[in-house]
Amino acid sequence: MLYPSGGSPRAWRSASLVATAAALLALTTACGQEKGDQSPNGQNVGNEAPAKGDGYGGYGDDSGAADKGAGAKAKAAGQLAVWDSKKLGKVVTDSEGRTLYRFDKDTAQPPESNCDAACLKAWPAVAADGAKAAPGVDESLLGEVTAADGTKQLTIDGWPMYRYAQDAEAGDAKGQGVGGTWYAAAPDGKKAAPAAAETAPVDPAGLSTRKDPKLGEIVVDKNGMTVYRFTKDSAWPMKSACTGACLDKWPVVAPVDKNDTRGILKKGFTVFDRPDGAKQQTIDCWPLYTFSGDKKPGDANGQGVGGTWYAASPQGKPVGASK
DSSP states (O other): OOOGGGOOHHHHHHHHHHHHHHHHHHHHHHHHHTSSSBOTTSOBOSOSOOOTTSSSTTOTTOTTGGGSTTOSSOOBOOBOEEEEETTTEEEEEOTTOOBOEEETTSEETTEEOOOOTTHHHHSOBOBOTTOBOOTTSOGGGEEEEEOTTSOEEEEETTEEOBOOTTOOSTTOOTTTTGGGTEEEBOTTSSBOOOOOOSSOOOOSSSEEEEEETTTEEEEEETTSOBOEEETTOEETTEEOOOOTTHHHHSOBOOOOOGGGBSSOOOTTOOEEEOTTSOEEEEETTEEOBOOTTOOSTTOOTTTTGGGTEEEBOTTSOBTTOOO
């Protein structure tokens, strides 16, 4: 028998065994590449495992995290509800009272989930199927987006919704602030936040000031209502251009004892005897008014009306008026 290249039988058998082994290894490797790395749609998922501290809360590689609390499988939200948390404000929950979260790395316009397959182990997507808006919330805010694992994920005003695997029971909110990117969701899809005080603190003084977030320091009356200046008035001579029907919308500020004030300029703090017989308080000789359109302390709905009405500063100047 002749052997290739004139080699010996032993050399030929060794070469044959090496070639067979190489072919088997190549076949095994190729098979391995076709398993485990594909989503049902044939797209690669989870290729970039999140590094710790990347916003997933350090639980993306915790194999046990998905077995706790809400679990890894996408559950339908059912009838959404609102949990009024003293620390977080109004928080949206699923039908079981589980806190729903939003992820800062997602987008709402257009809706997109950026929580990959590894991330979803710690932050399971909330399935959109059968979800109903919380009472008092517009149903049209609800939508869906496809998550990395193929789940049709619930969105609220475009923001994808998640549960947190470490929340063990209804009312838990252990995911709040994790990684600086995960926050409990409000019923309208925004980040949950404690409600601002509905009314401004009322100072017992007849005239005092309050710090308005937009206007700065402005004058308020004893009920906490904003006090205004009318730029068509004059101080020297003291004169009011608001008469007749104008006074129905802009009632005059009644006289206040100078000692019953706080933070107000005392110069020119005098009473104007109006031609209609009413007496009106002034600061620096400028007549003062309130606005009928302000319904509660803290309102400043009269600001800028007609380009002539402005909240009064402690010095009696019209705040925000052009010079």
